[in-house]
Amino acid sequence: MRGGDERGDFAIFIAVIAAALLLFGSIAYDAPRLMTARQHAVHAANEAARAAAATIAAGGTLSDSRDVADFVLSSRLSPYGATISRLGNLHCVGNRVEVAVSTWYSNRSPLGVFRERQPITARGAAEAVLTGPDGQPTALRHLPECPLVSAGGP
Numbered sequence: 001m002r003g004g005d006e007r008g009d010f011a012i013f014i015a016v017i018a019a020a021l022l023l024f025g026s027i028a029y030d031a032p033r034l035m036t037a038r039q040h041a042v043h044a045a046n047e048a049a050r051a052a053a054a055t056i057a058a059g060g061t062l063s064d065s066r067d068v069a070d071f072v073l074s075s076r077l078s079p080y081g082a083t084i085s086r087l088g089n090l091h092c093v094g095n096r097v098e099v100a101v102s103t104w105y106s107n108r109s110p111l112g113v114f115r116e117r118q119p120i121t122a123r124g125a126a127e128a129v130l131t132g133p134d135g136q137p138t139a140l141r142h143l144p145e146c147p148l149v150s151a152g153g154p
Contacts, residue, residue, distance in 0.1 A: 026109035045124025092146035
């Protein structure tokens with residue numbers, strides 16, 4: 001062999017560049033889909049919180065509002081087939097109701113070799129505002145089922 005023999009150097013360069021392109025292509029494919037799944041979880045949590053707050057404001061109990069929130073979450077169509085479920089109980093203080101949800105995103109690209117599922121959690125909140133016969137908001141201080149102040153952390 002000669003000292004200046006460079007055969008095969010180009011093949012190594014191509015292999016490194018191909019691996020890098022595959023990695024960046026995987027990120028370019030999965031990143032927007034992951035962001036969409038996260039946004040969907042936030043929207044689902046907010047929708048469940050609105051339904052729960054409306055249920056309590058209409059005279060329902062916390063148990064009723066949990067059932068309504070679970071129904072709203074189960075009826076949501078996830079963009080990539082993941083199920084959305086409520087985490088723990090509803091948290092309500094005053095006229096504000098919070099719902100935490102859990103879901104996941106399954107990597108579709110070669111990134112799935114490193115991590116098949118990405119867990120996603122999101123929190124949604126809604127405030128109940130009652131309006132009077134004249135269409136003006138009333139001075140609703142708290143929902144009947146919710147304490148006026150928080151008894152501790154969420």
